[in-house]
Amino acid sequence: MKNKYRILKIAITVIILGFLLSFSLKKFSGQKIVDNKISVKMNEKTPVYFIDEKDIREIVKKENPSGKVGDLNIPALEKKINDLPAxxxxxxxxxxxxxxNLDIKQRVPVFRLNKDGRDFYVDEKGIEFPISKTYSHPCMLVTGNVKKDEYQKLAELVEKIDKDDFSKKYFIGISKDNNNDYNLLTSEGNYKVEIGDLDHIDFKVKGFKTFVEKYLVYQDPQKYSMVSVKYQNQIVTTLNPYYKENDSILKAGNKELAKVPAPTPVRKTAEPKLKAAPKKETKKPATTSSKPKESTKPKVVTKPKETKKTEKKPTAAKPKTKAKVKIE
Incomplete structure (x- = not known):
């Protein structure tokens, strides 16, 4: 009998608990989610404002028109927010x-890329997302045909520039030219810094820093159009042709370059002389070696000695060549 009473007590307790639980769940699901019961937290380190609490609250209302807890589909709401590009x-x-509670982390742009006529942001993970119509985040501007597999290295370069006071002061943009070389755009002067590829960035920036501190601070920044640090252990500079003080240097350089091709016409004129020489030689033997002229000479000189000389040396070429030289 005691066991039956125990079983009965347990059954009654379970029924009561189940009734209370169902009642509490029904009451809980019937509650409305009002504005003061919605908590939106933005957990990014760098403050960005691509979306705000107002946007999130509107999404919640659209996903749960009734506003009741029981009608809220949390996985669907979470997916809807995660699908937002920012x-x-x-x-x-x-x-x-x-x-x-809604804990949201927004994407923080590392740089803004202008590629193929369109602008978009790229975060530290190398993910693209569109520009907002209501908010513009201050970041490095990059132009050129940058490939997606270069996003992460480019993001690392921008982060290094932002962390270094010297680089942050000098570099305001990055461009990629048609030769696939990267150039850092500077805030001082018309010159740009050519770095080539994205490897050994620390070494290249250090080389440019040394060049600025040791030499460029004593020069007018307008003097150069480019400073190249892409080559190992050397810095190559290009003068600005529109800088007035460079006119004399460039003109002197052009004069020296103009002198370089001068030997080429001399060589060309020397060649026709060599070609003309054999023509003269061919004509002269025709007059000197011809026997009719020799036959005319005996009319003036009738000595037998000269006839003997011609008979003794009919095959010798030396007297003929000497006669040729004397004629010239």
């Missing part, structure tokens, strides 16, 4: 008191 991650959950 959102990196979102976590949605309810407290026992019916308070809805």
């Amino acid at each position: 959102v990196d991650s979102a976590n949605v959950y309810l407290n026992l008191n019916g308070k809805l």
Whole structure:
């Protein structure tokens, strides 16, 4: 009998607990999620404003028109917020008191890329997301045909520039030219710093820093159009042709370059002389070696000695060549 009473007590207790639980759940699901019960937290280190609390609250209302806790689909709401381009991650959950919590982390742009006629942001993970119509985040501007596999290295370069006081002062933009070389745009002067690829950035920036501190601070920044540090252990500078003080230097350089091709016409004129020489030689033997002229000479000189000389040396070429030289 005692066992039957125990079983009966347990059954009654379970029924009562189940009734209370169902009643509490019904009451809980019937609660409305009002504005003061929605908590939106932005967890990014750098403050960005691509989305705000107002936008998130509107999404919650659209996903749950009735406003009741029981009608709220938390996984669907979380996915809806995560699908926003400017959102990196979102976590949605309810407290026992019916308070809805939304912890959101927005994407922080590392640089803004202008590629193929369109602008967009790229975060530290190398993910693209569009520009907002209501908010513009201050970051490095990059132009050129940058490939997606270069986003992360480019983001690392921008972060290094932002952390270094010297680089942050000098470099205001990055461009990629048609030769696939990267150039750092400077805030002082018309010159740009050519770095080539994105490897050994620390070494290249250090080389440019040394060049500035040891030499460029004593010069007018307008003097150069480019400073190249892409080559190992050397810095190559290009003069600005529109800088007045460079006119004399460039003119002198052009004069020296103009002198360089001068030997080429001399060589060309020397060649026709060599070609003309054999023509003269061919004509002269025709007059000197011809026998009719020799036959005319005996009319003037009738001595037998000269006839003997011609008979003794019919094959010798030396007297003929000497006669040729004398004629010339």
